[in-house]
Amino acid sequence: LTLEGIVGVGEEVAGMKIRAAVMRRVGGPFELEDLQLDAPRADEVLVRIVATGLCHTDIYIAEGLYPPAPPSVLGHEGAGVVEQVGAEVEGLAPGDHVVLSFDSCGHCPACQSLHPVFCEHYFPLNISGCRTDGTHTLQSAAGPVAGCFLGQSSFASHVLAHPRNTIKVRKDAPLDMLGPMGCAIQTGVGSVLNVLQPTAGTSFAVFGCGAVGLAALMAAKYVGCDPIVAVDKVGSRLELAKALGASHLVDVSTADPVETIGALGGAQYVIEASGVTAAFEAAVKVLRYGGVMGMLGGHRPEATVTLNMQDSFFGKTITGIVEGNADPKTFIPYLVDLFMSGDLPIDRLVRFYALDDINQAVADSLAGRTIKPILRAGAPTSSIRAG
Ligand SMILES: [Zn+2]
Ligand SMILES: [Zn+2]
Numbered sequence: 001l002t003l004e005g006i007v008g009v010g011e012e013v014a015g016m017k018i019r020a021a022v023m024r025r026v027g028g029p030f031e032l033e034d035l036q037l038d039a040p041r042a043d044e045v046l047v048r049i050v051a052t053g054l055c056h057t058d059i060y061i062a063e064g065l066y067p068p069a070p071p072s073v074l075g076h077e078g079a080g081v082v083e084q085v086g087a088e089v090e091g092l093a094p095g096d097h098v099v100l101s102f103d104s105c106g107h108c109p110a111c112q113s114l115h116p117v118f119c120e121h122y123f124p125l126n127i128s129g130c131r132t133d134g135t136h137t138l139q140s141a142a143g144p145v146a147g148c149f150l151g152q153s154s155f156a157s158h159v160l161a162h163p164r165n166t167i168k169v170r171k172d173a174p175l176d177m178l179g180p181m182g183c184a185i186q187t188g189v190g191s192v193l194n195v196l197q198p199t200a201g202t203s204f205a206v207f208g209c210g211a212v213g214l215a216a217l218m219a220a221k222y223v224g225c226d227p228i229v230a231v232d233k234v235g236s237r238l239e240l241a242k243a244l245g246a247s248h249l250v251d252v253s254t255a256d257p258v259e260t261i262g263a264l265g266g267a268q269y270v271i272e273a274s275g276v277t278a279a280f281e282a283a284v285k286v287l288r289y290g291g292v293m294g295m296l297g298g299h300r301p302e303a304t305v306t307l308n309m310q311d312s313f314f315g316k317t318i319t320g321i322v323e324g325n326a327d328p329k330t331f332i333p334y335l336v337d338l339f340m341s342g343d344l345p346i347d348r349l350v351r352f353y354a355l356d357d358i359n360q361a362v363a364d365s366l367a368g369r370t371i372k373p374i375l376r377a378g379a380p381t382s383s384i385r386a387g
Helices: 003-007 056-062 122-126 184-196 211-223 235-243 257-263 277-286 309-313 328-340 355-366
Strands: 016-023 030-037 045-053 078-085 097-100 138-140 143-145 158-161 166-168 204-207 228-232 248-251 267-272 287-295 317-320 350-354 372-376
Touching: 016 355, 030 158, 030 355, 045 097, 056 355, 078 158, 097 328, 166 328, 184 211, 184 267, 184 287, 184 328, 204 211, 204 257, 204 277, 211 228, 211 235, 211 267, 228 235, 228 257, 235 248, 248 257, 257 277, 267 277, 277 287, 277 309, 350 355, 355 372
Parallel strands: 204 228, 204 267, 228 248, 267 287, 287 317, 350 372
Antiparallel strands: 016 030, 030 138, 045 078, 045 158, 045 372, 078 097, 097 166, 138 143
8 A cells, every 4th residue: 555545646635844843752852853734724723933932831741740642742832923824714814923822612601701721621622632523733754743732732833723822912022032921921920910919019929930930920010019029949030030029039948938928927919830849838828817829830740738727727818820810812912012011021031942952941941040941943944835
């Protein structure tokens, strides 16, 4: 049986050759490969990726802690330009600058109430590795590769996305800077503005000064929280937190955050963005009675904490927050406006890499040398349509 026999003589193989960083086995490394990407269906959008953020969730999945299983193309903070839209797609056109976020169905009660992160179809749409009908969008010489990750799989030169997770943004904004708006920045800022909703003059503390924690800190500063306490173990991150508006710093390698924040009278609002269990426990302890703590740190599935019931009794609220409980369609353009007006200086967090240097970006991120790596996709090796 020849290849022609399988495909059908004269039958066109729609789609295009793309370049992508493929996770071939648990634990990596990422390997740059040429893959075949399907042509967009009627409800899909083809986006040329300009740049994509690297998030800790990508690293957790590469370690095999969560699906999809390898071989896979991860990446979920893509920013790029629309190249082609399916016949049923409305509101997007070739040439539009877009930021990609997580996907959602648009029809279920959660989507209808503008909380798409609780979409009933969140898992099949975002981490199944394929379309909801089971077909793969990505093929390699060795067989299908899991794609559709968070509705995109953006460690690639091109992706297929849906209109709901393809967010049009203003063209005067630097597109290569905007990918993290789709996850880390949305998560950090949204947790403060959408969920905690502190008012000016209230006390705020953030545990973990990575991209998410520092985005939360920027939002607290924007609202006018005071004091603003930043907690981390990396001195350079604490210095950056100070430059971004922290009034007090706690280096956990030399000081106890419970003591330091306790001496300030505790914090009315706390963000736990480190995913470290000891930090979670300390965050609950420093929370004032009646205060609210948002938990958004990526964590290992088995992570378990111990809380004192008496301490937690007096009106303390602990709430898990995913993607800032935001509706990306409206929230991402708002974040871009904040960035352009100087109120959300995410340029202070980023360092650029070529997509080919993704393994270096992972190493720098894990070592704390880079807060938010952004991978520039560059030109694909070929955009010739196979046929
Ligand atoms: Zn993420
Ligand atoms: Zn839904």
